[in-house]
Amino acid sequence: MAGKRELLMLENFIGGKFLPCNSYIDSYDPSTGEVYCKVPNSGKEEIEVAVQAAREAFPAWSSRSPQERSLILNRVADVLEQSLEELAQAESKDQGKTLTLARTMDIPRSVLNFRFFASSIQHHVSDCTEMSHLGCMHYTVRTPVGIAGLISPWNLPLYLLTWKIAPAIAAGNTVIAKPSELTSVTAWMFCKLLDKAGVPPGVINVVFGTGPRVGEALVSHPEVPVISFTGSQPTAERITQLSAPHCKKLSLELGGKNPAIIFEDANLEECIPATVRSSFANQGEICLCTSRIFVQRSIYNEFLKRFVEATRKWKVGIPSDPSANMGALISKAHLEKVRSYVTKAHAEGAKILCGEGVDQLSLPLRNQAGYFMLPTVITDIKDESCCMTEEIFGPVTCVVPFDSEEEVIARANGVKYGLGATVWSKDVGRIHRVAKRLQSGLVWTNCWLIRELNLPFGGMKSSGIGREGAKDSYDFFTEIKTITIKY
Numbered sequence: 001m002a003g004k005r006e007l008l009m010l011e012n013f014i015g016g017k018f019l020p021c022n023s024y025i026d027s028y029d030p031s032t033g034e035v036y037c038k039v040p041n042s043g044k045e046e047i048e049v050a051v052q053a054a055r056e057a058f059p060a061w062s063s064r065s066p067q068e069r070s071l072i073l074n075r076v077a078d079v080l081e082q083s084l085e086e087l088a089q090a091e092s093k094d095q096g097k098t099l100t101l102a103r104t105m106d107i108p109r110s111v112l113n114f115r116f117f118a119s120s121i122q123h124h125v126s127d128c129t130e131m132s133h134l135g136c137m138h139y140t141v142r143t144p145v146g147i148a149g150l151i152s153p154w155n156l157p158l159y160l161l162t163w164k165i166a167p168a169i170a171a172g173n174t175v176i177a178k179p180s181e182l183t184s185v186t187a188w189m190f191c192k193l194l195d196k197a198g199v200p201p202g203v204i205n206v207v208f209g210t211g212p213r214v215g216e217a218l219v220s221h222p223e224v225p226v227i228s229f230t231g232s233q234p235t236a237e238r239i240t241q242l243s244a245p246h247c248k249k250l251s252l253e254l255g256g257k258n259p260a261i262i263f264e265d266a267n268l269e270e271c272i273p274a275t276v277r278s279s280f281a282n283q284g285e286i287c288l289c290t291s292r293i294f295v296q297r298s299i300y301n302e303f304l305k306r307f308v309e310a311t312r313k314w315k316v317g318i319p320s321d322p323s324a325n326m327g328a329l330i331s332k333a334h335l336e337k338v339r340s341y342v343t344k345a346h347a348e349g350a351k352i353l354c355g356e357g358v359d360q361l362s363l364p365l366r367n368q369a370g371y372f373m374l375p376t377v378i379t380d381i382k383d384e385s386c387c388m389t390e391e392i393f394g395p396v397t398c399v400v401p402f403d404s405e406e407e408v409i410a411r412a413n414g415v416k417y418g419l420g421a422t423v424w425s426k427d428v429g430r431i432h433r434v435a436k437r438l439q440s441g442l443v444w445t446n447c448w449l450i451r452e453l454n455l456p457f458g459g460m461k462s463s464g465i466g467r468e469g470a471k472d473s474y475d476f477f478t479e480i481k482t483i484t485i486k487y
């Protein structure tokens with residue numbers, strides 16, 4: 001008989017030390033539904049201690065040169081890379097994603113985040129201008145803002161947390177990071193590596209717990225002037241309210257309802273596998289996943305047939321299965337929410353062509369209570385349906401026909417979100433026209449999710465405020481000052 005499994009106990013990381021907490025919350029393995037980890041249930045008290053540590057570390061860290069900070073960021077990248085396999089295993093277990101994805105995307109990208117900002121921080125220049133008729137010149141300087149509060153979601157846990165930590169500390173800030181309470185393990189493992197990388201105590205503090213308790217304590221703290229948040233729109237609303245009395249600098253990276261527009265001249269050989277991936281990668285739990293597919297009517301039937309065939313081959317399996325394309329969803333509550341959308345679509349008269357409610361999954365006994373779901377394709381659905389307007393954030397996508405370019409632009413733009421869009425066509429003129437008119441922070445044409453970290457990332461409308469990237473993150477995590485010299 002198997003013995004009782006020991007629970008993994010996480011601790012907050014403050015001022016370079018691991019500190020226990022008075023209370024803990026359960027964290028589940030999404031592939032089994034079992035509790036396997038205890039996460040500190042921190043609150044105001046822990047935030048006070050973290051603010052003190054970050055405040056004490058700030059003068060020395062902010063006065064180092066970008067070159068000196070860059071050396072440390074590169075060492076963080078190195079130690080992360082040395083632990084890549086361990087981190088990938090942990091990320092997959094904690095989040096439910098396939099081990100293959102954690103190994104090839106999440107952890108390598110976390111490493112890259114440090115390497116990228118280690119380099120980019122050395123390449124910013126300031127502006128200088130002269131007014132010779134008045135005998136003066138002006139120039140700008142940028143200084144770190146102070147203590148940065150960084151809040152991240154559960155879908156790409158270490159990837160998104162390090163995408164905030166790296167630029168914030170590169171620019172000379174000290175940070176208090178709060179990962180999602182659902183996926184805290186890799187952030188805790190990351191803290192264990194910081195001493196070896198030479199990160200001074202108090203520069204990176206990580207406090208664990210729920211949004212309403214520790215997240216709000218962080219956002220409301222008067223000594224934390226800058227908040228970078230990635231997560232859902234309702235949480236962003238709350239963070240905005242809490243930040244308003246302090247006029248905090250805010251970066252909000254939120255959800256999407258991303259369209260793929262497929263014109264009749266699209267190369268379907270490339271478009272179909274790419275659209276299956278863009279709909280279902282990471283269980284559809286990427287803010288950039290496609291969830292509305294508009295297909296020009298002349299190729300609609302052919303596309304749909306081939307798309308459904310390809311989706312049926314998209315294998316759902318336990319996260320460690322190397323042949324699995326998709327693992328488990330994050331939580332029982334989230335699985336139920338995603339399923340409820342399919343139920344609503346069905347009740348509205350839409351057709352469920354594959355996935356939820358049609359096929360059966362065969363999983364090992366131990367994983368029968370895991371949060372698995374098949375990739376689901378819905379058709380015959382109205383643009384006004386909640387499945388076509390609300391972010392589902394799971395393996396569910398809708399396919400609908402369109403007739404003209406004008407019509408599809410209006411329909412694609414007809415939702416409150418504006419994060420990522422994909423356009424498939426061989427007509428260069430059309431691609432430029434459509435890309436320009438889409439209300440979307442990112443438009444991929446004839447591809448999906450190719451990222452250039454130098455360029456701005458972020459959304460329009462309810463998908464957020466602000467952009468992240470080399471220059472954008474630098475601008476966000478610094479204050480600019482204009483200095484005038486009379487000569």
Ligand code: NAD
Pocket residue numbers: 151152153154155156160178179180181209210211212214215216219230231232233235236238239253254255256286287391393419459463464
């Ligand atoms: P969420 O808003 O529930 O939580 C995100 C983070 O905010 C978590 O750490 C959570 O604990 C914290 N939080 C919750 N309530 C809070 C509060 N009142 N005050 C302070 N912090 C609080 O989002 P989620 O469910 O973890 O993530 C999914 C969402 O994130 C989706 O909408 C997805 O599209 C979005 N997302 C956006 C991007 C992007 O770059 N635009 C990337 C990934 C995910």
